[in-house]
Amino acid sequence: MRTEPVFLGWRAAMERALYGPGGFYLRERPAAHFRTSVHASPLFAEAVARLLRRVDEALDAPAELALVDLGAGRGELLTGVLARTAPELAARLRPFAVERAPRPAGLDPRIEWRAEPPAGVVGLLFANEWLDNVPLEVAETDEDGVPRLVEVAPDGTERLAGPVEGADAAWLARWWPLAGRPGERAEIGLPRDLAWAAAVGGLAGGLAVAVDYAHLRAERPVSGTLTGYRAGRAVAPVPDGSMDLTAHLASDSCAGPGARTLTQRAALHALGVRGARPPYELASRDPAGYLRALRDAGEAAELTDPAGLGGFHWLLCPVGVDIHWPGESTD
Numbered sequence: 001m002r003t004e005p006v007f008l009g010w011r012a013a014m015e016r017a018l019y020g021p022g023g024f025y026l027r028e029r030p031a032a033h034f035r036t037s038v039h040a041s042p043l044f045a046e047a048v049a050r051l052l053r054r055v056d057e058a059l060d061a062p063a064e065l066a067l068v069d070l071g072a073g074r075g076e077l078l079t080g081v082l083a084r085t086a087p088e089l090a091a092r093l094r095p096f097a098v099e100r101a102p103r104p105a106g107l108d109p110r111i112e113w114r115a116e117p118p119a120g121v122v123g124l125l126f127a128n129e130w131l132d133n134v135p136l137e138v139a140e141t142d143e144d145g146v147p148r149l150v151e152v153a154p155d156g157t158e159r160l161a162g163p164v165e166g167a168d169a170a171w172l173a174r175w176w177p178l179a180g181r182p183g184e185r186a187e188i189g190l191p192r193d194l195a196w197a198a199a200v201g202g203l204a205g206g207l208a209v210a211v212d213y214a215h216l217r218a219e220r221p222v223s224g225t226l227t228g229y230r231a232g233r234a235v236a237p238v239p240d241g242s243m244d245l246t247a248h249l250a251s252d253s254c255a256g257p258g259a260r261t262l263t264q265r266a267a268l269h270a271l272g273v274r275g276a277r278p279p280y281e282l283a284s285r286d287p288a289g290y291l292r293a294l295r296d297a298g299e300a301a302e303l304t305d306p307a308g309l310g311g312f313h314w315l316l317c318p319v320g321v322d323i324h325w326p327g328e329s330t331d
């Protein structure tokens, strides 16, 4: 007997494919499928360590400073930051990895591994490429220009379901208004806004930073951005557990009062990561130093490339402190 495929809204389908039993993130090592800034270069952890020092200063060196890595992967960023933190600060530092995947073997025992962000802590909360993996609904306008929810089967076949209603419709109208042309798509970012607000709400003081591929209201992509990543390649999104499923962040809808958005390029420049080549005369004076500086320049160029990682948005949400950020913003 032939069984009919089960269609789900994209939010439920993503949830199951990424985090359900046998889901992609519980099974796979993310670095085997895509490269984040954390994997691209140790300069990224160095920049986050510098940012942590700024936050510590702004908080007047509290007795306990939290570093919360939200969507910590295998703990690579925390490991890198700990290796670059001076003993005086490390002694006051409480590093938390917040992850749905299990704790990897051999991780630094100072890192507390947990499923939910801690509440009431002061310090830096950093979420690199977390929000783009928070499941969300997809809407598409039908022949009559009505936005409808998109449902998907495990093999990736899609169909249109009922009209978008309620809080989802209000979110669309405010943040991603559709012009009514048949086939336009939008990704309804409400679950991300709520997830981010809850994460920021856990900080009693300090800075929360979300870093992601993102877009603003004036420039939403007409066909949406939902994509699959498998073994280093972008592929059509299929919710079968075999691939990462990601959609860019509507960073303006996530930003609460007092938030600011910079490009990663501007943020990293402000934190001292620049792609300048070393002077040639260094090559004869200190050949090994020249090669190191050349490697760093190449990695910094990748992290700050406006057409790649440098075009990511850094959504900066201060909580009760004033942290000065030089540099241009995205808006």
Ligand SMILES: C[S@@+](CC[C@H](N)C(=O)[O-])C[C@H]1O[C@@H](n2cnc3c(N)ncnc32)[C@H](O)[C@@H]1O
Binding pocket: 025, 030, 036, 037, 038, 039, 070, 071, 072, 073, 074, 098, 099, 100, 101, 115, 127, 128, 129, 130, 133, 134
């Ligand atoms: C794209 S990976 C990024 C990993 C790491 N931050 C990096 O930049 O390399 C996203 C991670 O977020 C985790 N994640 C997704 N939703 C989560 C949630 N609600 N709580 C904790 N971790 C979550 C996933 O399991 C996955 O490891």
